[in-house]
Amino acid sequence: MHPLFRNRKWFAAYLGLWVALAAALAALLHLPGALAWNEALALAGPLCLFFAFVCLTPWYMCRQLPLASAGVAEMVSYHLGAAVLATALWVGLARIVASAMTMGVRLDPEIPQLITVGILLYLLSVALHYMALAAEESRQAALDAREAELRALKAQINPHFLFNCLNSITALTTSDPGRAREMCIRLADFLRSTLGLGERSSVAWHEELDLAQAYLDVEQVRFGSRLQVEVLVDEACADCLVPPLVLQPLIENAVKHGIATMVDGGTIQVHSRVLDGWLEVSVENGFDPDSPSSRRNGLGLRNVRTRLERRFGPSARLAAGARENRYRAEFTVPCRRSE
Amino acid sequence: MNSRENLRAVIVDDEELARQLLHEYLWEAGGVDVVAECGDGFAAVKAIGELKPDLIFLDVQMPKLDGFEVLELIEPFSPAAPAPSVIFVTAYDQYAMRAFEANAVDYLLKPFRLDRFKKALDRVRERIRLAGTQPPAGPSPTDLAAAARPPGQPVERIVVRDGSKVHIIPVAKLDYVEAQDDYAALHSEQKSYLKQQTIASLETQLDPQRFVRIHRSYIVNLERIARIEPYSKDSRVTVLRDGTQLPVSRSGYARLKALLGENV
Numbered sequence: 141m142h143p144l145f146r147n148r149k150w151f152a153a154y155l156g157l158w159v160a161l162a163a164a165l166a167a168l169l170h171l172p173g174a175l176a177w178n179e180a181l182a183l184a185g186p187l188c189l190f191f192a193f194v195c196l197t198p199w200y201m202c203r204q205l206p207l208a209s210a211g212v213a214e215m216v217s218y219h220l221g222a223a224v225l226a227t228a229l230w231v232g233l234a235r236i237v238a239s240a241m242t243m244g245v246r247l248d249p250e251i252p253q254l255i256t257v258g259i260l261l262y263l264l265s266v267a268l269h270y271m272a273l274a275a276e277e278s279r280q281a282a283l284d285a286r287e288a289e290l291r292a293l294k295a296q297i298n299p300h301f302l303f304n305c306l307n308s309i310t311a312l313t314t315s316d317p318g319r320a321r322e323m324c325i326r327l328a329d330f331l332r333s334t335l336g337l338g339e340r341s342s343v344a345w346h347e348e349l350d351l352a353q354a355y356l357d358v359e360q361v362r363f364g365s366r367l368q369v370e371v372l373v374d375e376a377c378a379d380c381l382v383p384p385l386v387l388q389p390l391i392e393n394a395v396k397h398g399i400a401t402m403v404d405g406g407t408i409q410v411h412s413r414v415l416d417g418w419l420e421v422s423v424e425n426g427f428d429p430d431s432p433s434s435r436r437n438g439l440g441l442r443n444v445r446t447r448l449e450r451r452f453g454p455s456a457r458l459a460a461g462a463r464e465n466r467y468r469a470e471f472t473v474p475c476r477r478s479e
Numbered sequence: 480m481n482s483r484e485n486l487r488a489v490i491v492d493d494e495e496l497a498r499q500l501l502h503e504y505l506w507e508a509g510g511v512d513v514v515a516e517c518g519d520g521f522a523a524v525k526a527i528g529e530l531k532p533d534l535i536f537l538d539v540q541m542p543k544l545d546g547f548e549v550l551e552l553i554e555p556f557s558p559a560a561p562a563p564s565v566i567f568v569t570a571y572d573q574y575a576m577r578a579f580e581a582n583a584v585d586y587l588l589k590p591f592r593l594d595r596f597k598k599a600l601d602r603v604r605e606r607i608r609l610a611g612t613q614p615p616a617g618p619s620p621t622d623l624a625a626a627a628r629p630p631g632q633p634v635e636r637i638v639v640r641d642g643s644k645v646h647i648i649p650v651a652k653l654d655y656v657e658a659q660d661d662y663a664a665l666h667s668e669q670k671s672y673l674k675q676q677t678i679a680s681l682e683t684q685l686d687p688q689r690f691v692r693i694h695r696s697y698i699v700n701l702e703r704i705a706r707i708e709p710y711s712k713d714s715r716v717t718v719l720r721d722g723t724q725l726p727v728s729r730s731g732y733a734r735l736k737a738l739l740g741e742n743v
Contacts, residue, residue, distance in 0.1 A: 300540075303570035304494070307589035311500035364495055400493070403519045403542045430647055432520075432545040432636075 142196045155192060161261075162188035168253060174246045183247070186237055187230060191258070194226045195265035202269040209453040219266050227258035281341050284383065284447055300396060301358075308362050323361045330354040334385075342381040345412065345419065349373060352391045352410065359395050366405025367395070374413035380475035383447045387421065389440035390469045394425040398467055401431035414475050422470035429465055441469065448473055486511045486603065489530060491523040491549065492538040492568065497589065501536050501568065504596045511600065520544025521645055524552045528643065532563050534603055537583075539569045544638060544645070546574075550581055550624040551676075552640045561610055564603040581624045633686035637665060639672040646672055650689070654703045655725060656681055658696040669721075691738060693717055693731035701738065 144151050166184035169175050175183070201222060205215050231254050238247040305327055312320035333351045337343070349371070356369050387410075394408045406426035413420055441460055448456040452473045460469035488511050492498050498516050505511045511534065515526040520543040527535060527549070539546040546567060553563070567578040570589045578586045584606055585599035637653065639646045648667050657664040658678035665672045674681075682692050692698050703719045707727065710716045715727040717735075727735065 300570060303589050304497075307500065307570065308494070308496040310590040311496040311503070314503060315499060362494055362496065400540070401542050403493075403522075428542055431542050432540075432548065 142199050144196060158188050158192040165257065168257070169250050172249065174249060175243060179241065179243055182241060183234060183237055183243070187234055190233055191226075191230055191261060194229070195262060197226075198222070198262070198266040198269045202266065202273055206453060207270055207274070209455060219263065223259045223262040223266075226262045227255055230258040231255060280450065284341075284450060301392075304362055305358055312361075319361065323358065326354065326357045326361065330358055337384040340384055343384045344378065345380045345382060346378040348382055348384070348387045349410075349412075351385070352387045355388055355391060356395075356408070359399075363395075363399060363405060366402070367399050368405065368407040370407055370409045372409070372411045376414040377412050377419050377475065379477050380414065380419045381477065382419070382473065383451050386444050386447060386471075387423075389444050390423040393440055393469070394423055394467070398425035398427040401428040402426060403428075417475055418472050419475040420470070420472050422468060424466060424468040426465055427462070427467050429462070444471070484510070486533040486600075486607075487514045487530065488512065488534040488536065489515045489517065489523065489526050489532045489563075490536045491517045491520075491541070491546070492536070493518050493541045494538075497538070497568070500590075504593055507593055508597050508600055518542070520546075520549050523549045524640065524645055525643055527563065528554050528640075533607065535563050535565045536568050537565055539567065539571060539574050544647075547577065547581060547624050548638045552638055552645060554640075564606055566599050566603065633689075634684045637674070637681075637684075639665060639674045641672065648672065650685060650700075653690075654700055654719060654721070655723070656690075656698040666723075688738070691731070691734050693735060694726050694728045697725050697731075699725060707732075707735065 144154055162181075162184045165188060166177070166180040169183060170177050170180035198219070201218060205218060207215075231251060234247065234251075234254055305323070309320050309323050309327075312323060330351070333347075333354050337351075353371070356367070360367055360369075391408065391410070399405050399408065409422075409424045411420075411422045411424075441458070445456075445458045448458060448471060456471065456473045458469070458471040461467070488505065490498050490501050490513055492501070495518075498518075502513060502516075505513060514530050514532055517523040517526050518541075520541050522543075523535075523537070523541075524544065526532075537546045537549065544552070546569070550565065562582075564584045565578075565582070566585045566587060567574065567583050568587045568589060568591075572588055575586045584602050587596065587599055633650070635650055637648045637650065639648065648665060652667045654666045654668075656678060657666065659673070661675060661677060663674050663676050663678050663681050665674060678692075678696065678698060682690070682698055685698065689701055690698050691701060699717060699719070703721075705718050705720045707715055707717050710726070713729070715732055717725045717727050719725065
């Protein structure tokens with residue numbers, strides 16, 4: 141349902157606007173002189189009431205043809221087609237009303253104006269709908285950003301992560317103070333890099349990689365030789381823009397459900413490159429299918445998918461799955477370099 | 480200090496630094512010898528079975544088996560070899576309730592101070608002193624560990640120990656369970672595994688939508704049932720896909736009907 145119907149005040153304001161438009165249309169019909177004021181008003185009233193509802197229909201079409209992903213030719217042809225159809229109905233209605241009120245042929249000279257007004261009003265409505273959708277999208281993006289920061293905060297206070305880190309530091313303070321200090325600094329680096337992320341809607345891919353690396357540096361102290369990391373990154377993707385914190389959850393999963401399940405540990409492979417304007421990212425790790433915590437609830441993954449789809453539309457693709465004792469998560473999104 | 484009076488402890492944690500910290504605290508506290516350190520659940524079950532320690536420091540999340548599964552698999556205790564005291568050591572607080580239900584002596588949240596650690600050791604010594612005067616009674620550690628499962632959250636796998644070997648049976652591969660005195664025989668893929676756990680305790684662990692107690696002595700996996708046939712005037716048998724026939728009691732039949740509908 142159109143969002144206008146959900147808010148009584150907004151709907152009333154919208155109808156009020158159409159009363160004004162009806163008056164303007166009546167003036168337009170009256171001024172050439174063929175129609176009297178009362179005739180012009182009697183004609184403009186039902187016409188505008190009808191068009192008030194017709195001009196709400198672009199909402200459905202605008203959602204199907206988002207500005208970001210639909211082609212120009214596709215958009216022009218669909219909306220223009222709809223505008224012509226709507227205007228045909230509106231002119232048809234005008235003629236029916238006119239003949240019913242015995243204005244008959246006196247309306248005919250006004251028909252070109254009616255067509256122009258109909259098409260313009262419809263296209264104006266399309267434009268306004270796109271604006272409203274864009275505003276809604278940026279509101280949603282702000283919400284997403286807040287959610288991202290919350291998630292980042294949660295990652296910091298995740299008992300799995302933070303308490304175990306502090307326990308490692310506790311162990312190191314007497315046995316190896318130098319490493320204890322190093323761990324504190326790495327932890328601080330990671331925490332600092334997650335701060336303020338929520339205020340930004342996009343980060344460059346290299347920043348996302350740095351954050352993941354800071355996280356892995358901390359986990360490296362905990363897991364020691366059990367955790368091996370192999371990062372293979374194509375320089376060309378360094379400045380692709382992505383929503384913040386889309387890589388770190390995948391890395392966290394690889395540690396928690398992969399490395400931590402294996403007695404002798406394993407390697408996390410992080411690959412990314414740009415191919416034909418698309419950023420391709422994969423995170424692969426070994427895991428022990430027989431371990432109790434190798435099971436995943438998929439929450440982190442779902443979250444990343446939702447945020448990628450919101451940003452890039454349905455063209456964003458994220459896939460994850462296990463083959464024997466390797467788990468692989470990968471996503472592909474358009475590489476955009478400016479907002 | 481006389482080493483004969485020292486407690487013998489096994490440390491179970493997959494993180495080396497965490498084990499190292501326990502070592503250091505034990506050295507500070509004194510009176511405890513570490514007889515083994517294990518980095519995963521399998522190694523822990525093996526070490527505990529062989530060394531019969533007085534005390535286990537147990538992490539929850541580990542490779543192979545989690546801490547609760549390790550407890551389930553510890554060999555039954557005799558008066559000559561009483562149950563070891565267990566101290567859970569974990570970063571999570573949400574397991575505390577389960578840990579105490581599984582009869583843990585204490586629950587240490589990482590990171591912890593030395594004096595907190597010493598208190599835990601004091602509790603262990605107190606329990607061992609009391610155990611000397613009053614013999615332990617009550618359910619087996621397996622049943623205790625099973626009871627510590629969070630309610631409404633059925634197990635996804637069952638762990639069984641066979642000598643020094645540990646079998647993991649995913650419940651999807653479990654065909655049926657047969658009671659044999661204090662043991663339960665778990666039938667899976669044409670093999671049978673004996674576990675020291677009562678069928679009643681096992682029944683509470685399994686998903687009631689997938690496993691039905693069809694008889695005092697039998698629990699069956701609903702997906703394995705081929706058909707149900709009348710046996711005598713007042714009784715029925717369940718025929719499984721592989722041809723196995725299991726008796727169905729009257730109340731068992733009522734439970735089956737409730738799950739499968741009237742037309743069974």
